[in-house]
Amino acid sequence: MADRDDFGATLTFDLSRPGRVGCTLPPLDVPEAPLPSGDLLRDDITLPELSQPDVVRYFTQLSQRNFSIDTGFYPLGSCSMKYNPRINEVAARLSGLADVHPMQSDETAQGALALMHGLQRLLAEITGMHDVSLAPDAGAHGELAGILIASAYHNSNGGPRRRVLVPDSAHGTNPATAAMAGFQVESIPSDTDGNLDFEALRAALDSNGDSVAALMLTLPSTLGLFEPRITQIADLLHDHGALLYGDGANMNAMLGRVKPGDLGFDVFHLNLHKTFSTPHGGGGPGAGPIAVTAALAPFLPAPHVRQDKSSARFSLETPEHSIGRLGLFHGNFGVLVRAYAYILSLGAEGLRGISEAAVLNANYVLTRLRDAYRLPYDRRCMHEVVISGSRQKANGVKTLDIAKRLIDYGFHPPTIYFPLIVDEAMMIEPTESETKETLDAFCDAMLVIAKEAEATPDLVREAPARAPLRRLDEATAARKPVLRWTR
């Protein structure tokens, strides 16, 4: 770690000295043209002036102030913080992939299109769906596409429907997406076992049932639990002419074991940056492909890759009733390359090995922590386990404190305070990437912290002590926002 006392106080703008340059550009080898007139020409711009070593050292020192999968265990629930294979990075940088222009003719981009078509087919097989769009750039982008498809489908099949149902355990993106697409959002409670309250779903459908466009369901749920009545839920929705939307953030639990299409999902989005190992990048880029049934395929976003049967050539097309375009070009191609390489490196057997290890690891963590922490639903879990810090809270130690104390033990905290329906929630997703030794070290730390919460609660409440910074004043940051460098 950098040892300067107040590293954060100095930005590139502060390091800047007039006259320093970080790179050179070719000399002008054509005649100069008259520059734009004064009412258009920029006279000055404030940008850093740094030498190349300045740049490299500053950003390298900053990198050392980040926790990452490469530096430690990162059990952030619902995010599948698994190992990001380096071969995928090599693949995405191959010139024939990285240097292809998106507006090149299809004829000169056959390799890139073949890769996209190949990935469309692999993901269709993995999800058991009819077809796939690679256009969405993230999970929430895929949700938007999927819900717009549901909307377009209903508009052309019996008329508009105005309601979207969302379980109370859902990711925040689900209700936000439905609202963005113009729907009324209604929350469906969970029952005492952590499953969707089936009677509440039935009641919502029966009250003005033909007005429900879709239910957005995460499987396994954000509680890390498989919904045992999933096929009945799908049937009930379909009986009412509504669609079942699948949030696939937790697909790592099901890889190679079950196909969402077989369970009755109509649309299912995948997060390639979660399940399919593409790097999270500090918050993207991701990719959120959506898989759909045959009935919904004509509504897929543009562009979509098709292969001509006779010539075997690939081309970009706009599906017949497409909801339209979601972004500037064809989706996050560089991310797609990585996911494609990942699937090819695993095959069916390897994919199944992923979900097996992910689910086994999570259940092991559950087993080791169940006596020290409250388990809100006493069931086996899938790929992640949700525990509660409510017992520790009674002693004045909050889940936030436990999370910060984990930092002192060298671990990234789990997702906390989510799902919202569990008091003092901690959502732990170990993934398949970890050794038993790492799982044990993490569980040991959690057990020690549980003891500390009783014996030395201040130690936990004051954590972290061994991070680059102590706790930060977020309240002032929001009340008096400083959002940019100023001179």
Add this chain to the structure above:
Amino acid sequence: MAHPYIPLTQEDRKELLGSVGVTSVDELFAEIPAEHRDPVFDLPKALSEPELLSYLEELASRSTAGLPSFLGAGAYAHFIPSTVDAIISRGEYLTAYTPYQPEISQGTLQTTFEFQSLVCELTGMDIANAGMYDGASAMAEACLMACSVTGRERIVLLDTIHRNITETVRTYAGGRDIEVVLVPPSHASLTDTDACLAVQQPNFFGYIEDLGALSRAAHEAGALFVVSQDPVSLGLYKPPSAFDADIVVADGQPLGVPLSFGGPYVGLFACRAEYARQMPGRIVGRTKDLEGRTGYVLTLQTREQHIRRERATSNICTSTQLVALAFTIALSTLGKQGLRRMAELCYHKAHYAAGQIAALDGYELASNDEFFQEFVVRCPVSPADVNDALLGCGMIGGFDVSDRVERGLLLCFSELHTREQIDDLVKALGEIRG
């Protein structure tokens, strides 16, 4: 057989199963309905690392890359400083996620604050967010934000904006009762029901729009003025803030990001300070830790989906942070002098090329308007035929805009083109007969 991405050994498995209290992993999947459990997956066999690499190399060789190219039209090949890939390849940046724990995420948070600051300086605007998916989704979100700021439900876009951007705006507006209309710059008159006037600078055809007049047209109707501007051009041209823009967006790809067949790129999003709480996306703010040291945190989060759910300003969650970092490093490396130099080189090369091509028999510039690095030429034959002929000469031509400009070909030039390459292009064009 063991797989390199799955460390559990057979021995580990036995121990874990024993602790969990099951005899086989299958028991952990028992809640999956039996009739749907363990279907057949028709997938190719796993490839070893060397097999995978040679397969992908073969696939990559099926596309044309590495030839001199005069294609822009929304994605621009520029010099990428070597610092960029060296730093974004570091696992500490590459394999972190959204900085929910600021004490151990200062790398991501501080570089994002740098990004926001650079975007503000570049565009001249008060504040910027941590980035959107790309320039098109940034424009769509800007137009939706203009609707919530003004309480109006009609979006006016100039028809000289990249069609992929206007189509993205339509998709985003599609679920709600928001009308989207396209107008030519000459008829950009708005009414008091319009939320915004959105323009692209330089426009899709490469030409400079009259931002002053367009801004007045928007503001006279009480609408917001939204500008999407090429970031390299901002090294040379006055920023949109000089024309009273309310929201400025861009695709950040030209600075530090490979073409990569269209993505991942990064959307820049900046606006007036008064709209801070209506902005979509993540925002990083500066604060202090318990010991008074400067640090950075995600802030104004009550706008966001994980707090506000169906009342959030947008559903965006994961964006393109690593690409924002690439942009930040590229611009920090280019610096004040480098950006200006890059912009001037693009400008001079494009103007040299325009002069040479206009002098050819059968070719003419489609407009006398001012341009930056792209312009449209009218060809003697169809642009598709011109591009075919150029490909035969070992170069990728321009973008065929004959659906908008008769026999129009959109050509793009940058600091990467040598005079020799431009002269080769001119020579090849001259040999194409009508």
